Amino acid sequence: MQIQFSQQEQAFCVQVDEFIAQYWPAESQSLGARGLGQSDVWYKAVVDAGWSVPGWPAEFGGTEWSMVQHYIWQSRCLAVNAPATRTFATEHVGPLLFDYAARAQLSKYLPGIRDLTQGWCFGWKEAHWPDLSQQMATTLVHSDNGKHQLNGEKRAILGAAAAQWILVGFSRNIGRGAKQSFDQTADQGADMEEKEYGLCIVDLSATGVQVRPSNASQSQFGAVVFTNVVVSEEDILPVSGQAFIQRIAHQSSNLEPQVQVVMDVTSKFQVTAPALQRQLSDIESYIDQQGFVDDEELSRDINGLGVDLAVLQALELRLLAQSQSQIQNQAESGVKTLSPLILQICGDKIRAKLGALQIASFGYYALPDFDARLFDNEGPLYPQAHLLEQNASSLVGQGLVGLGGGREEFELRDVLAGTELGLNDTSEENR
């Protein structure tokens, strides 16, 4: 057992640190520098270095890094608050495209994702979600003019408001025959209109597309409504069949195994120990500068979160080391690998605690609704605001997301009860 990186990995650490020092220097790491063009410099440097999509296959621009290299790159970027290069487009849309899109479609769309210039979102969930036995209501109908018309509504779409493109799941009739369902165990034999499911690409600025952002929880989720949206044949992905449906429905990914593990470590919201440690350090600085250091409650909470983060980091490194070892050995080592779900649950808890601690440190300045933007022309409302990444009102929103996350945490525990403890009967009758 040893905690140090290998010499080769340490050399990569130096390379990454030098890159960050050059393109995301210390003065850029404060929030005030964001939006002043430094982000663009960073994105361009990352793209020029060929590091924008490290997890993709080499033929599409990937770096073929080891799992530890991925972790080093991600953790160091998060630790200095560098603009995120792992986007929904790079992590989810890209892999779907290079698995399912035609060559012409790849040539058309992958460069924009790889260059970090185009935002994408993915429309799959509908009102009846997550009942997989239901049919998809968003339909694609062939028109006489050789084009297609898309109608329907997709919900809970991450990043819809900021994206330029959307990948949309649809159903369409292809004659009479056996019913096709997302649920393979459902009745397949009924004689009815036969449907197939597919994916198409839609420009979110196209006529008939309406994006409805949701601000209820300060999250980036929204809905997109399609009303007679014209879709050309070349924007329909040549996919069909149950395997594709199951993959999408279960949100699995076909990324390289090492990248998949890093994604598990960093989780879907990029919650990692380095990023959370940075947030905690910000709060400590704020408390120091405000002179609250003698508040024993705050000190105790800070120390407690420090320990929680030490646990999270230990979990991350343990999972990373175990997974790397398994890949290197090309076989099961006999040691049961840590479940990434534990990291996700721990990360969510720490995130919620950090939000609560930050609100506590704000005191009365937790009350104003900063997002109402009443004070734009008058400067910051409270002192040292620049020290903190998020203001109080956005943290209240984060708390709402946490409640939503609680539902997910509930489900994650069900999974762990089955996979780790053999208590796998979680059927409805027992709930």
Place this chain on the structure above:
Amino acid sequence: MDFSFTEEQTLLQESIERFIQNDYSFDDRQKAVGSEQGYSEQNWQTFAELGWLGVGFSEADGGFGGGAVECMLMMEQFGYGLVIEPMLGTVILAGGAIKHGGSEALKTKYLPSIIDGSAQSALAYAEPQARFNLADVTTTATADGDGFVINGHKAVVLNGPSADFVVVSARTSGDQRDQDGITLFVVDTKIAGLSRRDYPTVDAFRASEITFDNVKVEADSVVGEIGQGFAALEHAIDDGILAVGAEAVGCMEKLYKETVEYCKQREQFGQAIGKFQVLQHRMVDMFMEHEQSKSLMFMAGMRIDEGYGPEAQKAISAFKVQIGKSGKFVGQNAVQLHGGMGMTEELSIGHYFKRLTIIETLFGNVDFHLKRFGSL
């Protein structure tokens, strides 16, 4: 970065696991607890023969040449089996203090008898007024000719009743809470002026109050430099924290696994209670607390082996905080999910919980180590 074990570490782990499984049943353990010594001398000699008492000592000192990670793996298995033999008091604490602070002559004099199982020892460091502050020492050692005269009272000396010699902290200079001015001495427990009051602890181990009344010791009984004993004491205590923490991880593993098995068998309302989602979630939380503690255990062990210093101390304190919280959670839920029988003497569950409760307090509780973590 590597979290895997070497072949030797795996062999050590497996050999202890086999011993616990085949030769250390809960009934056997309880018989040993009820004996006069409070542990099995036969088991102790077996540990010596198998080399386990020398795991943490260098080959030059006659040991196995292992480090913190080896001790951690051993103590984790001891925790799983709820081993009552005084590995902590004799080997980790007293042996550790001599290992970290003692001269070659002192190591040669005392360590072989610890490693071959012929001597028992203890570390007498705590005092009634000190709570968890290692530097709060009122016991005095006054120069007297070529030697020293020790006066004072040491509290809750683990394994004190069986110890042939104790390593004792005494103040040779400075004020009551100064780190400088503390000297460690090795003292024979049969020496004139040393008296003991022995008692069992809540977790069935044994301890003593030891009074030193004009106890005369020679100069060669000093461990290391006069007035500079705090560093060795702190190092030995941090080794002790890693050891009992690993033991707690083993206890937690046993508890969550026993609880899961029980809940799969125990039926209520016409079905196994393990099918109820609310109980499943509790067991998942127990499992997660164990995994979190185990992860920090690895980090703490590796940090100490990397080099003892502030980073290692910080990792140790984080680990102690975590096992304090996790141990309480896992122990309480194991008892609750077992119902009333979880509290009985006949079932091991309650005994594991008692051990976890003692470990939470031993060497500083959650609050103490939260502050220490924050100060490092």
